[in-house]
Amino acid sequence: MTEIxxxxxxxxxxxxxxxxxxDDxxxxxxxxxxxALDGGKKDTLSKKGAYNALISAKFFKILEEEGILTxxxxxxxxxxxxxxxxxxIPLEVICRNIATGSLLRKYPFHKNQELQPPVLQFDYKNDVYHDPMLNDSIIIALKIATEEQLAEIRRITLKINEILSNFLKERGLILVDFKIEFGFDKEGNIVLGDEISPDTTRLWDAETYENFDKDIFRKGEEGVVDAYHVVVNLVLTDEEKEKWNVEKLDL
Ligand SMILES: Nc1ncnc2c1ncn2[C@@H]1O[C@H](COP(=O)(O)OP(=O)(O)OP(=O)(O)O)[C@@H](O)[C@H]1O
Ligand SMILES: [Mg+2]
Known part of the structure; x- marks a missing residue:
């Protein structure tokens, strides 16, 4: 343990x-x-935090290599x-490649419909208002971002989608959708923050469409952390697994 x-x-x-x-x-x-469910469902699951940190760090490193600021x-x-x-920036930027979850409840998409081009959605990150969906003019009127910043956020999000979808596809997983957050660094650059983990993405087995993400928890099923462990195993190199003492799985 490194104490900081x-x-x-x-x-x-x-x-x-x-x-x-x-300070930076x-x-x-x-x-x-x-x-899950707007805070209505809670639990504490040993190792979940570590797996999310390891997966997020890996994704951020891959994105940095491709020129994304994180x-x-x-x-x-x-x-x-x-x-x-x-x-x-108080936005939940959501990018979807397959129609599932709330998209099916709210709109007449058919189950697992492929979304090409991907569907982008902006929710207001605000617990008091329960994260309502925004559109460009509300974002601009609330001064959350300017039109130019919004265009930049869209461009970066689609690039992230492309990079991570390809990376995961090579490992047998589909990036169904994800939620990301951005912020400004001290130079005013728009930088990817927060996390990208099975808590904030939907990851499906490319063949069986089995979930390896928080939907397991939302549905009240067992094996959430085991599923996250599978993701860690698929995305980390053997060297990285050894460094962080991640038990190897025979997949
Ligand atoms: N690089 C960063 N610098 C400063 N704050 C950050 C950075 N990355 C993330 N944050 C903020 O840190 C907090 C992370 O907390 P966390 O994700 O646990 O809770 P939350 O976002 O309040 O809740 P939820 O994600 O469940 O809605 C968020 O407010 C997030 O916006
Ligand atoms: Mg959060």
Missing amino acids: KKELLYTGKAKNVYKIEN EVLIKFRDDIT QYVKLVNEDEMISKSLDM
């Missing part, structure tokens, strides 16, 4: 954010808490990521 001097800034539903010595950075601790600085422990401190 830290001071709690805020506690979210699944992560804590700490101030550290370098924060330490994000991925906790084992899991919630918060990622380094993992200091299996569940603790040093990240660039960002002034977060």
